Structures are given as C-alpha cells and as structure tokens.
Amino acid sequence: MRLIDEIHLQWPFYGSRRVRDELQSLGHQVNRKRVRRLMRQMDLRALYPRPRTSQPGKGHKIYPYLLRDLVIDRPNQVWATDITYIPMAKGFMYLVAIMGWYSRRVLSWRVSNTLDPDFCIEALDEAIQRHGAPEIFNTDQGSQFTSGAFTGVLKRNGIEISMDGKGRWVDNVFVERLWRSVKYEDVYLRAYETPFDLRLGLARYFEFYNTRRRHSALDRRTPDAVYFDTATCQMAA
Numbered sequence: 001m002r003l004i005d006e007i008h009l010q011w012p013f014y015g016s017r018r019v020r021d022e023l024q025s026l027g028h029q030v031n032r033k034r035v036r037r038l039m040r041q042m043d044l045r046a047l048y049p050r051p052r053t054s055q056p057g058k059g060h061k062i063y064p065y066l067l068r069d070l071v072i073d074r075p076n077q078v079w080a081t082d083i084t085y086i087p088m089a090k091g092f093m094y095l096v097a098i099m100g101w102y103s104r105r106v107l108s109w110r111v112s113n114t115l116d117p118d119f120c121i122e123a124l125d126e127a128i129q130r131h132g133a134p135e136i137f138n139t140d141q142g143s144q145f146t147s148g149a150f151t152g153v154l155k156r157n158g159i160e161i162s163m164d165g166k167g168r169w170v171d172n173v174f175v176e177r178l179w180r181s182v183k184y185e186d187v188y189l190r191a192y193e194t195p196f197d198l199r200l201g202l203a204r205y206f207e208f209y210n211t212r213r214r215h216s217a218l219d220r221r222t223p224d225a226v227y228f229d230t231a232t233c234q235m236a237a
Helices: 001-012 015-026 034-044 119-129 148-156 168-190 195-211 221-236
Strands: 078-087 092-100 104-112 136-139 160-163
Touching: 001 015, 001 034, 001 168, 015 034, 015 092, 078 119, 078 168, 092 168, 104 119, 119 148, 136 148, 136 195, 148 160, 168 195, 168 221, 195 221
Parallel strands: 078 136, 136 160
Antiparallel strands: 078 092, 092 104
C-alpha cells in the first residue's frame, strides 16, 4: 500500500493496470485484482477524464458543478476538500483537509482510521467556526461528501454546494498537489508510529505550509499572506 501510494503521487493518472505493471517491475508479483482492491481501500482514484468521479452513497443527492468559468479572486469564495491515505510505521490512517482555492490555505484538517463521514464533518465545522462560511464548497462525489450529514452542515450555513461531474477531474489537482507536499515533505520522512504522533506532526507541518512555505502559483507568497492580506484589503474597501 505504501508503494501504491508513492506510485500514485508520482503518476496520479495511473489506473490499477499501470500500478500493477509498476509494482511488477519493482519485483512484486501482484495481480490487478489485488491492486484494485487496495486502491479502493486507500480511496485512490486515477486522475483522468472519465464519465463519473468517485461513487456517491446509495440514495445520496448529487449537486451540480458551479465553478465552470467562475473567476476565483478572493478568500472564502470557494473552498474544496478531499481525503488521502496516510501510511505509518505500522498501519495507516486517512487525512481530510479543507482548502481555500484562492489562497491554497489549509483551513482545517482531521485524521481518522475509517472512511466514515464524521471526521470530514468535524473538519468542516471547525473551518466554518474559525473562518466563517464560504460562498461555494466544492467536492467530488465521494460518499462522505454526498452524505446528508455533510451537506446538511453546508445548507445550514447558507453555502452553495458544488460537486465535480463529468470532465471535472482536473479540479482535484489543487488538493493532489497538497497531498504530494504533505507526504514527501513530512509523512514519508517521519514514519509516524502512532495516531497521536501523526496528529502532532501534521499540526507542525500545516503550520509551516500555511505560514512559511512559498508557492510559485501564489507569486512566491505563502498561503497565509495571500489569505489574510486579501481579506484585510476587502475589509478596508
């Protein structure tokens, strides 16, 4: 699973066939059926144009995509979220993060040992409590985000719900870049032993990511500089 995760970060457009081929080239005799099962357990999906994104839960409502041709030019205009697999010294966890699209700032995050929606809802509640409600919240069609409990929080706070649909695979690229940074710059270097250690380490990393890590896409500024400077300018105006 650790190798599959590394392959996915290196070539996120690889599906189970190509992941299997890469594993076999590294000397691991594994079939596609097992690779596909493990990728499903890790909640990994290849990034490429396809008719559907991740599967919603049975009976869950799917909302329209609202970001087509939208100019995103201010903080708290659009937030997005996703889940990733986090390998540890023994076992694994899942990480969810909520990101502001304009600033790339990580607004909140949670880890869990299951893919139940509860930890996603906790992260969403914290982000709203700390930063106010965004205008639009964009997700894929994963069952955690289409659940009534998750979308109910968005509705109660007057947030418009947007979900990736056909041809919108590219919208995950922003969060995929975050996952790549988290893993190569922290998780793979630390090999965390316990969930407690993981939470402490991620807290340190996201503090660094928001306050000190400069981004070329942000004109070499940090996410905090973009988020708070723009917010200050808007309030002054």
